[in-house]
Amino acid sequence: MNELENQVPGGFSAMVNAYLDGNLSQEKSTLVEEIVALNPEASKIFKERTAQKEELKALLPNIEISKNSLSNLKREVREVNKDLVKTNRPSIANRLSSILNTTIFEF
């Protein structure tokens, strides 16, 4: 066990956790997979950690959005966009005044 932990900088268990969280580089992920394939002790640790992660995930809510809510939210997002564009679009009076303030001819 200690030999396995020392085989990888930072410890094998920590590396398995990072692997399962998807936080490892491709190179390190391949290393974990190779160790797990060759070492029964590593394979055991990997299975235990995977099971623990699955257990934890099962305790979290994972509600799927309904079609109705999804279309509501898509509509609402577009409404928000429209309102923001409207409130930030300069009025005709402002646009006219900015045109009138522009120097067209210089003498």
Next chain:
Amino acid sequence: MLDSFLIRYLGMNDGQFMTLIDSLIPGLYSFGYALIPDELEAEQLFVDAYSVFVIRESEYIQEVELGDAKERAKVRRFVQAQICSDMVELAAKRTSHLIGLFRKKGDELAFYKLNLLQRAALYMKENMGMSSQALQEILALKKHQVTEVLYNGKALLKELSNTEFVNE
């Protein structure tokens, strides 16, 4: 002030930016439900956080490049993190007014017995696959604080899931 570039991004229903936002809606809605267990509140949380994000990040939206897949993934992560952060902040302000929802649904799920920070961190880490670095930025916490929130959250969740009131 929003200029013509932003109007172009936001005004187009089929624009790339809107496609990106549309693709984020299901995940962010579920995250909203993890923060406040009510369909309408979760919807509202997302809409309000989106509004805050667009107003605050209008300059970023104007300049953002959605060219290749790598860039799109980077923008997607940034937008998701920003909206998540605003959702947590808004939920923190609303939670005290919505205690009834937690009483009703909290007895059904040990998860809703955790505090807001623990729920947010655990959900983003386990269900959205976010890194600890991302959690630090979203929750404005230091590395050791994120580790502590996750550790305590996991421990409490396991303990609560084994208690009788949850399994009844």
